[in-house]
Amino acid sequence: MDLDRRRKPIRKAVIPVAGLGTRLLPITKSVPKELLPVVDVPAIQVVVEECVNAGIEEVIFITGRGKGGVEDHFDYNYELEQILQQRGKFEELERVRSISSLIRTIAVRQKKPLGLGHAVLCARDVVDNEPFVVLLPDDLISSEPSVTKQLIEVYEKYGQGVVSLMPVSDREVSRYGIVTGENWAPGLHRVRTIVEKPDPEITPSRLAVIGRYLLPPTIFDYLEGLEPDHTGEIQLTDGLARLARERALVGYEFSGRRHDIGDKLGFVTANVSYALRRPDMGPLLLEYLRRKVAEADADGQ
Numbered sequence: 001m002d003l004d005r006r007r008k009p010i011r012k013a014v015i016p017v018a019g020l021g022t023r024l025l026p027i028t029k030s031v032p033k034e035l036l037p038v039v040d041v042p043a044i045q046v047v048v049e050e051c052v053n054a055g056i057e058e059v060i061f062i063t064g065r066g067k068g069g070v071e072d073h074f075d076y077n078y079e080l081e082q083i084l085q086q087r088g089k090f091e092e093l094e095r096v097r098s099i100s101s102l103i104r105t106i107a108v109r110q111k112k113p114l115g116l117g118h119a120v121l122c123a124r125d126v127v128d129n130e131p132f133v134v135l136l137p138d139d140l141i142s143s144e145p146s147v148t149k150q151l152i153e154v155y156e157k158y159g160q161g162v163v164s165l166m167p168v169s170d171r172e173v174s175r176y177g178i179v180t181g182e183n184w185a186p187g188l189h190r191v192r193t194i195v196e197k198p199d200p201e202i203t204p205s206r207l208a209v210i211g212r213y214l215l216p217p218t219i220f221d222y223l224e225g226l227e228p229d230h231t232g233e234i235q236l237t238d239g240l241a242r243l244a245r246e247r248a249l250v251g252y253e254f255s256g257r258r259h260d261i262g263d264k265l266g267f268v269t270a271n272v273s274y275a276l277r278r279p280d281m282g283p284l285l286l287e288y289l290r291r292k293v294a295e296a297d298a299d300g301q
């Protein structure tokens, strides 16, 4: 598996945010889903902090219509800072400023939502000829170390592209890209194929690709050669399948708890889960939840 011991460092992250977020309508009619809160922090900030903690130096947002707020969140807001300063709200001022200085950001416009594969391809000129990570901000994964860091560690060992994998139930396979391959070490697979959203009856496995990837720059050649699928979108899965076939691709079963916040229930459970871990509100929320469960039990629900 290991073809090259001289690794290029992973410095850049691509975060596609140009999708329409139809599963969360109507809120996403005017609010980018990436700015929806995880308690009091926009989801995109949680993902960008994951990049910073993994040693990434530059984040490339693939943006679309109405997504300007994502860039603004990481920019300085002088007017707000001035007012906070004047009012002596120094803690808030520090919080707001620290977001702006988190990391260097670049925005590339995807003029039409032509699919995740097309969104990643939009980053080609900025990424240039180096390996990079892709993070889908719908997927919030809490783990220590972060999944991005885990992928970088696998890459440093094996020198190949890596996708994050998670076992899903039979019922769920039709919502994911599902891999087949050989398991050669605990949690590590040589990926042979990826099937997009298979029927549960004919699924080749139950290992689903989740929204963290570490990709070599050759992925751009594979994506460029792809035709749109029947929905008119260029799928990242098809580019990954070619990479797996013609070069190599490692599947890595990460450890961590994942929430799909692009889905209504996932959005709510992510908020509950993150709030429960916060010392300022966790105990009170737990008390409230216990009360609700007791009430529901009493009602026989």
Ligand code: UTP
Pocket (backbone or CB within 6 Å): 016, 017, 018, 019, 020, 021, 022, 023, 024, 062, 110, 112, 113, 114, 115, 116, 118, 119, 136, 137, 138, 262
């Ligand atoms: P999803 O399909 O999960 O997001 O794409 P979506 O299209 O926004 O959501 P639904 O299914 O309509 O509710 C995964 C990621 O790829 C980005 C999305 O923003 C999301 O982060 N994406 C998708 C793009 O940047 N461009 C696209 O053309 C499609």
